[in-house]
Amino acid sequence: MRIAVPKEIKNHEYRVALTPTGARELTGRGHHVSVQAGAGEGAGFSDHDYEAAGARIDADVAALWQNAELILKVKEPQAEEVARLTPDHTLFTYLHLAAEETLTKGLLESGATCIAYETITDAKGGLPLLAPMSTVAGRMAVQAGAHSLEKAQGGSGVLLPGVPGVAPGKVTVIGGGVVGENAARMALGLGAEVTILDKSIARLEVLDDRYQGRIKTVYSTADALDEAAKTADMIIGAVLIPGAAAPKLITRAMLADMQPGSVLVDVAIDQGGCFETSKPTTHAEPTYIVDGIVHYCVANMPGAVARTSTLGLTNATLPFVLALADKGWQQALSDDPHFLPGLNVHAGQVTYPAVANAFGLTSVDPVKLVSQ
Ligand SMILES: NC(=O)C1=CN([C@@H]2O[C@H](COP(=O)(O)OP(=O)(O)OC[C@H]3O[C@@H](n4cnc5c(N)ncnc54)[C@H](O)[C@@H]3O)[C@@H](O)[C@H]2O)C=CC1
């Protein structure tokens, strides 16, 4: 198969979708891999590294896309990338479509087959291609939030660990999944007082057992959210309903109850965000202030630590990339019921119900497409 790896073009996105190690696996099986010149640089991989793995380096972006059957990316295609997609392409990347109507329409119009990392499942009920980046984003959330608490950033001037004789800061994490647990661990390590809210009792049980009272667990209700707004120095939004737009859990009215200079870190921003006042920001300008509350809403947090993130992401994606390359998308998805829900868009149709619901569209059952 002809496989292309473009250089990512989202703001301050330094990850790459395939490492030289992955390129070697593909070329060793007889596939043709073209990597855009400089695509790996931000993650520490030179063009020479890819050439040594049997890949071809291509400086002509238009030709790279035109000649490819399978396109491997990290972030959702930007407008100029959507314009390059055709019905002959299979695109494998993060998509987060429920938060992006224009992108969804663009992909539908392109006729391409679009498979999302974030909706692929595993036998344990997890999201194995989202989890490594959720781990990164969760770990980063506290350092981003702690920086935002500094006065120069518009924050309240609270130091999370406190000092002897001065109480630590309070961190509330809404959603105790992969992002939430990793954020809580970092906050705990810094010495903050940490509370996790979740709607899943089973998940709260796991966390309670794991942290033995060092992290408070609270069932998420309107009352619990009100309490968080009144007391927390930092609230980290980490909820997910797979594939769907995030529910708005902290409203604008609730900001008035928060201490001035408190911080909202909305990691769930890539699914639209779980705070009413959230809007996507970039690493170039990560924060803004609404009603005295600092908002950090970067949609590609792991891009900032591209070396670690690229290695973590590609470890998880490689088996799926190999299946797509060896078998083609229909056979690969047909053979693996956990890969199948990755299909979000095919030939002008939405194939993931939560994405269709977000925009009042109907979705086609992907089973029907792969068994044709
Ligand atoms: N901004 C960024 O750079 C990144 C963002 N993310 C995003 O972070 C979000 C969280 O991802 P994961 O932790 O992997 O998901 P996850 O599925 O592991 O955890 C989500 C948790 O939210 C809980 N939840 C759902 N609805 C809730 C509600 N109404 N109240 C309280 N809890 C609720 C679930 O029970 C679950 O425990 C996703 O939107 C993901 O795409 C992930 C990586 C990078």
Ligand SMILES: CC(=O)C(=O)O
């Ligand atoms: C999950 C995601 O959106 C990211 O890693 O950028």
Ligand SMILES: [Mg+2]
């Ligand atoms: Mg996005």
